[in-house]
Amino acid sequence: MDGVSVILGIIVAATAIYLVIRPLLVPEPQGEENPGEWEEAWQEKEGLLAALAEMEQDYLMGKISAEDFAALQESYQARALETRGKKGAKKAKTKAAPPLEDRVREELERELERELAEIRKKARKS
Amino acid sequence: MPDVGKLSLLLALAITAYSVVAYFLGLRLNYKSLLSSARGGVLAVGFLTTVASLVLFYLLLVSDFSVQYVYSYTNRNLPVFYKISAFWAGNAGSLLLWGWLLAILAVIVANVKKGPLHNLVPYVLLILLVNELFFLLLLNFVANPFEKLNFTPDDGAGLNPLLQNPGMVIHPVTMYLGYVSFAVPFAWSMAALITRKINREWFVVLRRWSLIAWLFLTLGNLYGAQWAYVELGWGGYWAWDPVENASLMPWLTGTAFIHSIMIQERKGMLKTWNMALISITYLLTIFGTYLTRSGVLASVHAFGDNLLGNLFLGFLAFMFLLSLYLMVKNREMLQEEMELESYLSRESSFLVNNLLFAGITFAVFWGTMLPKISQVFRGVSMTVSPEFFNQVTAPLFLAMLALMGICPLFAWQKGSGQKLVQNLWLPFLLAVVGGALVYLLTGHRVLYALAGYVVAFFVALTTLREYLKGIGARRRNTGEGLVTAFWNLVSKNRRRWGGYLVHLGVVLMAVGIIGSNVYQVEVTKTVARGETIQVGDYALTYNGLQEKQEGDQTVVYAEMPVTYKGKDLGTVKPEKIFYTYWEQPSTEVALKSSLKEDLYVVLSGWEAGGEKATFKVDINPLVNLLWLGGYVLIFGTLFALWPGEGSHISPRYVQNLGSTKPSA
Numbered sequence: 001m002d003g004v005s006v007i008l009g010i011i012v013a014a015t016a017i018y019l020v021i022r023p024l025l026v027p028e029p030q031g032e033e034n035p036g037e038w039e040e041a042w043q044e045k046e047g048l049l050a051a052l053a054e055m056e057q058d059y060l061m062g063k064i065s066a067e068d069f070a071a072l073q074e075s076y077q078a079r080a081l082e083t084r085g086k087k088g089a090k091k092a093k094t095k096a097a098p099p100l101e102d103r104v105r106e107e108l109e110r111e112l113e114r115e116l117a118e119i120r121k122k123a124r125k126s
Numbered sequence: 127m128p129d130v131g132k133l134s135l136l137l138a139l140a141i142t143a144y145s146v147v148a149y150f151l152g153l154r155l156n157y158k159s160l161l162s163s164a165r166g167g168v169l170a171v172g173f174l175t176t177v178a179s180l181v182l183f184y185l186l187l188v189s190d191f192s193v194q195y196v197y198s199y200t201n202r203n204l205p206v207f208y209k210i211s212a213f214w215a216g217n218a219g220s221l222l223l224w225g226w227l228l229a230i231l232a233v234i235v236a237n238v239k240k241g242p243l244h245n246l247v248p249y250v251l252l253i254l255l256v257n258e259l260f261f262l263l264l265l266n267f268v269a270n271p272f273e274k275l276n277f278t279p280d281d282g283a284g285l286n287p288l289l290q291n292p293g294m295v296i297h298p299v300t301m302y303l304g305y306v307s308f309a310v311p312f313a314w315s316m317a318a319l320i321t322r323k324i325n326r327e328w329f330v331v332l333r334r335w336s337l338i339a340w341l342f343l344t345l346g347n348l349y350g351a352q353w354a355y356v357e358l359g360w361g362g363y364w365a366w367d368p369v370e371n372a373s374l375m376p377w378l379t380g381t382a383f384i385h386s387i388m389i390q391e392r393k394g395m396l397k398t399w400n401m402a403l404i405s406i407t408y409l410l411t412i413f414g415t416y417l418t419r420s421g422v423l424a425s426v427h428a429f430g431d432n433l434l435g436n437l438f439l440g441f442l443a444f445m446f447l448l449s450l451y452l453m454v455k456n457r458e459m460l461q462e463e464m465e466l467e468s469y470l471s472r473e474s475s476f477l478v479n480n481l482l483f484a485g486i487t488f489a490v491f492w493g494t495m496l497p498k499i500s501q502v503f504r505g506v507s508m509t510v511s512p513e514f515f516n517q518v519t520a521p522l523f524l525a526m527l528a529l530m531g532i533c534p535l536f537a538w539q540k541g542s543g544q545k546l547v548q549n550l551w552l553p554f555l556l557a558v559v560g561g562a563l564v565y566l567l568t569g570h571r572v573l574y575a576l577a578g579y580v581v582a583f584f585v586a587l588t589t590l591r592e593y594l595k596g597i598g599a600r601r602r603n604t605g606e607g608l609v610t611a612f613w614n615l616v617s618k619n620r621r622r623w624g625g626y627l628v629h630l631g632v633v634l635m636a637v638g639i640i641g642s643n644v645y646q647v648e649v650t651k652t653v654a655r656g657e658t659i660q661v662g663d664y665a666l667t668y669n670g671l672q673e674k675q676e677g678d679q680t681v682v683y684a685e686m687p688v689t690y691k692g693k694d695l696g697t698v699k700p701e702k703i704f705y706t707y708w709e710q711p712s713t714e715v716a717l718k719s720s721l722k723e724d725l726y727v728v729l730s731g732w733e734a735g736g737e738k739a740t741f742k743v744d745i746n747p748l749v750n751l752l753w754l755g756g757y758v759l760i761f762g763t764l765f766a767l768w769p770g771e772g773s774h775i776s777p778r779y780v781q782n783l784g785s786t787k788p789s790a
Contacts, residue, residue, distance in 0.1 A: 016174050022166060061595040
C-alpha cells in the first residue's frame with residue numbers, strides 16, 4: 001500500500017466513522033413527525049374535491065350520465081360537508097391552535113364552499 | 127489505490143451491518159440517537175460505495191492491470207468511453223454498480239423532509255439496508271472488483287467486442303437503475319405494512335418511485351433492444367432470450383402495479399393485490415439477476431457463476447418469505463374499504479388490465495423456466511422457441527392494447543353503457559376503415575396483423591379524442607383559447623394526460639413491432655463482384671471487399687451502392703471487425719433508415735479472397751416507430767412524473783350510498 005493510498009484510506013475511514021458516530025454524540029433536533037389533525041382533514045377535503053373535479057370532467061367529456069353525475073355529486077357534497085362539520089368540531093376542541101393554522105383552515109373552508117357553490121351552479125346549468 | 131477500494135467496501139459492509147442492527151434496536155427501544163446514527167450509517171455507506179466506484183473508474187482509466195478486473199475487461203488500446211463502460215462488463219463491477227446505486231437511493235430516501243412520512247423512513251431504510259448488506263457481502267467475499275493478480279501483465283485481455291457499442295454503455299446503467307429502484311417502492315410498501323400506516327403522502331411517494339423505476343426499466347429494455355438490433359446482426363431486436371425475459375417480467379408486473387395502485391389510492395381497494403404485485407415486481411428483479419448471474423439458462427447476455435446464482439436464489443427466498451410474513455401478519459390492514467360499484471367503470475377496466483398483465487407475465491415465466499423445470503422433473507431440457515412466446519403472448523398483448531383504447535372512455539366509479547357506445551362507435555368505425563385501407567393499399571393479407579393495426583388505430587383515435595374532448599370541455603367552461611385550454615388541461619392533471627401520452631407511445635411501438643415482425647423481408651444471398659442483390663425495391667451492388675486498420679482492429683467492409691426504385695440512395699458499408707485479442711470477429715450492421723422502413727445489411731462471410739461474398743439483407747418495415755414510440759412513452763412518463771402542480775392530484779372516492787352490488 002503506497003503512501004497516497006494510506007492517507008486516502010485514513011480520510012475515507014475517518015469520514016465514514018464520523019458520519020455514524022456524530023449523531024450519538026450530538027443529538028439531532030427532532031421536528032414534527034406526525035401529521036396534525038387539521039392536515040389529515042385538509043387531505044380528506046382535498047381528495048374529495050379532486051374526485052368531484054374528476055367526475056365533473058368525466059361528465060363534461062360525456063362518460064357519465066346526467067342522473068349518475070347528479071347522484072354522485074350529491075353524495076360527495078354531503079360527504080364534503082360532513083368533513084367540514086368534523087373539522088369544525090375539531091376546531092372547537094383545539095382552541096389553542098396557532099393563529100396561522102386557524103387562518104389557513106378558515107381559508108380552506110372558504111375555498112371548499114366556493115368550489116361547492118361553483119359545482120352546484122354548473123350542475124343547475126346542465 | 128485498489129486497497130482504498132477494498133477498504134471502502136469492507137467498511138461499507140461493517141457500517142451496513144451496524145446500521146441494520148441500530149435501526150432494529152432503535153425502532154424497538156425508540157432510541158432516537160441510535161436511529162440518527164443508523165441514518166448516518168446510510169450516508170456513510172453512500173459515501174463509501176461512491177469512493178469504491180470512483181476508485182474502480184480510476185483503475186480502469188489508468189489501465190492498472192495488476193487488478194484482475196481491469197485486466198479481464200480492458201486493454202491499453204480500448205477507447206476511454208469503453209474503459210468507463212467496462213465498469214459493468216463483468217460480475218464484480220456490475221454488482222458494485224448495483225450496490226452503489228442502491229446506496230445512493232437509500233441516501234435520497236434518508237433525506238425525505240420531515241413530515242407525515244417521517245415515521246416510515248427508518249423502516250424503508252432498514253429494508254434497503256438488508257438489500258445493501260447482501261450486495262456488500264457478495265462484493266467483499268464472492269466477487270471483489272479490487273482483487274489483485276500476483277503479477278502485473280503488460281496489457282489486458284480486452285473488452286468483448288459485442289459490448290463495444292454506445293447502447294451497451296447506457297443500457298446496463300438504465301437497466302440496473304430500473305432493477306435497483308424497484309427496491310424502493312417495495313421498501314415503502316413493507317414499511318407501511320410494518321407500521322400499519324398508509325396516508326396520502328405514502329401514495330405520492332410510492333407512485334413516484336414506482337414510476338421512476340418503471341421509467342428506467344423501460345429505458346433499459348429499449349436500449350437493450352436497440353443494441354441487439356444493431357450489434358447482434360440477426361435482423362431483430364427481441365429474441366425471447368431468458369435474460370431479455372427476465373427484464374420484461376418485472377416491467378410487466380410493474381406496469382400492472384402502476385395501474386392498480388391508482389384503484390387503492392382512489393378507492394381503498396386491491397390492497398392485498400397491490401402489496402403482492404409490488405413484492406413480486408421486486409422479487410422478479412432479484413430473480414432476473416439470478417438468471418443473469420447463475421448461468422442456469424443459456425443466454426447471450428448471461429455471466430455464468432453457480433455460486434453467485436445460488437446466493438441470489440437464497441436471498442430471493444429470504445425476501446419472499448419476509449414479504450409474505452409481513453403481509454400475513456398485517457392482513458387486517460389490507461381489508462378492502464370499498465366494493466366495485468359498476469362493471470362499466472375505470473377501476474373494473476384496470477382489473478382486467480391487471481389480469482392480462484398477470485397472464486402475460488405467467489406465460490413469459492413459464493416459457494423461460496420450462497427448460498429448467500423439465501430438466502429437474504423429467505431429466506430432459508425442453509426447448510422453448512420464440513414462436514411459443516409470440517403465439518401465447520400476442521393475443522394477450524392485443525387484448526391489452528384494445529383495453530388501452532376502451533379504458534379511458536370509462537369514468538371512475540360509475541360509467542354508463544349508453545355513453546360508452548356513444549364514445550366508442552366512431553373511433554371503432556374509423557379504425558376499421560383504417561385497417562381496410564392498409565389491406566387495400568399495401569396488399570398485405572396477414573389477418574392477425576390487420577387486426578393489430580385496427581386495434582392500434584382504435585387506441586390512437588380514442589386517445590386523441592380524449593384530448594380533443596378534454597380541450598372542448600375546458601373551453602366551454604372557461605372560454606380559454608385552444609392552446610391555453612390544451613396547456614391548462616394537461617398541466618393541471620399531468621398524471622392523466624401524461625399517461626395518455628404513454629399510451630400513444632405504446633401504440634406507435636405496437637405498430638412498429640407488428641410491421642417489423644409480420645412484414646419483414648429477409649434475403650440471404652452470395653454474390654460475385656459486380657453482381658446486384660435485389661430485395662423488394664432496393665438494389666445493392668457488390669463491388670468487392672476493402673480493408674482498413676483502426677488501432678489494433680482490422681476492419682473488412684463492402685462499400686455497396688444502393689438504389690430504391692432506380693433512385694440513388696448512396697452507399698451502405700457492412701463491416702466485419704477482427705480484433706487482435708478476441709477470437710470471434712464482430713459484425714457491424716449497415717442501415718439505411720427512414721420512418722417507413724430500414725434497409726438492414728449484414729456482411730455474413732466471403733470466399734476466394736472477396737471475389738464472392740454472402741450478405742443478409744432485410745427490409746424491416748416501420749421498425750423506427752418502435753424507437754420513436756419508446757421516446758414518446760418516456761416523454762409521457764416524465765411529463766406525468768415531473769414534480770409540481772398537476773403531478774400529485776389524487777382524488778379520493780367514497781362508497782356511493784345505497785350501492786351494494788356492481789351494476790353494468
